[in-house]
Amino acid sequence: MDELAHLGVAALAGEYHSVVARAAAARADALGVPFSARPRFSTHSPNSRRSGSPAFPPAQSHGWRVYADFLLGAGHTRVAVAAEPSVYWASGARILRDHLAPRGGTLIELDMRAPSPAQVCVELVGHGVTALLLLVGHPEPAVSTVRSVRGQPECAEWAALLGDDGAAVPFLRYLPEHLSPLGTRVETALRERLAEAPSFVAFEGYDTVAVLAEVLRSHGVDRAGIAEAWPRVAVEGTRGRIRFSRTPGISVWQWAWPPVQVVDRDPARPDRFRVLRTG
Template sequence: MNTSPSSSGAERTDGSPVQIGALVPLSRPGWIEAGRHLLAGLESAVRDVNDAGGITGRPLELVVRDTAADPRKAAEAVDELACLGVAALAGEYHSVVARAAAARADALGLPFLCSSAVLDALTEHPTYWVARLCPAQSHGWRIYADFLLGAGHSRIAVAAQPSVYWAAGARILRDYLAPRGGTVIELDMGALAPTAVCDELVRHRATALLLLTGHPEPAVSIVNSVRRDQRLAEIMIGAPAGQPEFAEWAALLGDEGSAIPFLRYLPERLSPLGVRVETALRERLGEAPSFVAFEGYDTVAVLADVLRSHGADRARIAESWPHVAVEGTRGRIRFSRTPGISVWQWAWTSVQVADRDPAEPHRFRILHTG
């Protein structure tokens, strides 16, 4: 393992805080609502850890940095947090940002537990410094592809913006669906206006349109255009990346935002811990917590367990990933080496395909599980 001079400092007994660096998108162009839920989960868990006595008597403290969906800014934050002496990194929602943070953490020898970024290739080569809670993109999106096939969709258009993440998603869908009789039609949103998408859907005889685009734009404009085009009354709109999970989606789209299936990483029933945490998160957020908030909570729960058992030495934290066994809000968390994944991976939390009920847009329906 790579180590830095600050990675193996002696354990302190003076009651000073044990610090965790938290990477969170809190400003545009980051997905602010996702960042707010992630931070709420992280902070709620820190409060619970400290209420239970902290880390062998020392308080746990988050040192939060806003990544704003900017890979360069995230890498700079990792450098800063490493110099500040944090024991480990936590968080991040955007995959391309988490990839930059993971590369820098690996280079510095700083443990990083990624909460919510699903890109399979989180690092270019295998690393012992990085672990991940959320499922890899290939795992979740193949489950989504099974849902599409089961719903009778074989001609599937993807409205995609240029991005490593969106390109990976389109490739996963294409590679999985093609041997099973499905066709993926890629619509380049770098060249098409949202209104032009409708003509392309008609021309290609697509029965489903997947939004592989940023939120709120152009996703909201695409939905509005498609919903109002009578030629496309029967087409299914989907959003595997999870945009409809958040309240902002319903606020911006109203009824037009319902019946749009998306991926979420929740079991059908939360654990007893999950039920208690859900109540606390709802109070903190003023709304129903998303799966991202639970990911934040579980991230700190794992790191707190590791810190209690192995101390705040960075090398020992990284060495502990294969020995983790923590009861989280969504099940028992263990990390392993998974084929095709370069980091320590929880394989896997439960995956749902859900949507907002057209009759009650604030209620979710579970359509498929995997």
């Protein structure tokens, strides 16, 4: 961030994970560099007031509460999280626990630094768990664990690696029921380039760049001017009209809210997704 600021960049777009983005946004704020990010910030995000960093996906707390409601609605009251140590995952697990507990749910945490996939299965049976959230690295230990327990089927690569084991496993994604006209055009272009359907992450990335490009066109390259422009942004994105506001408990400018879905792959046709819940 220091190097890019020294090079005189007007603004930055990017990042893929909220733990890194949080550190980048804090430094961007200190340097006065506008930073447009697409990761899911946790509720405890940096106090970005000078650079005015905006975020595009729903806050972690919003998306994970939608998923917790889905689990409860499906009858799962004993839920396990198998995770590798991470500030991001720890924050998510806390959100799930706080949302499940008052509604009669229990969250059991498994530290994936120690158990083998077979041991994870033993732990699940011992605790009477009916739903497992797998928050680990890809492809390993994710694929090995999935083969033992089954898990997250968003990526096309996972579908190829797991086959039928990747179906009927619910996960979060951030897409509307129908893409906007722009989203449809972008999807077509990405399908041609990737030779497969793009994930929701591709649409988040496109929206991030599209908004920053519009701000630069409309307000020039002055950093202070860009930072002041975020509350006036109104850009047609791939998933709808994008506007930013301050959401209570989150100090970055936020698009509140992009569409949230809980989906799975159809066992009868694994290349097709079924929408199980929206929020």
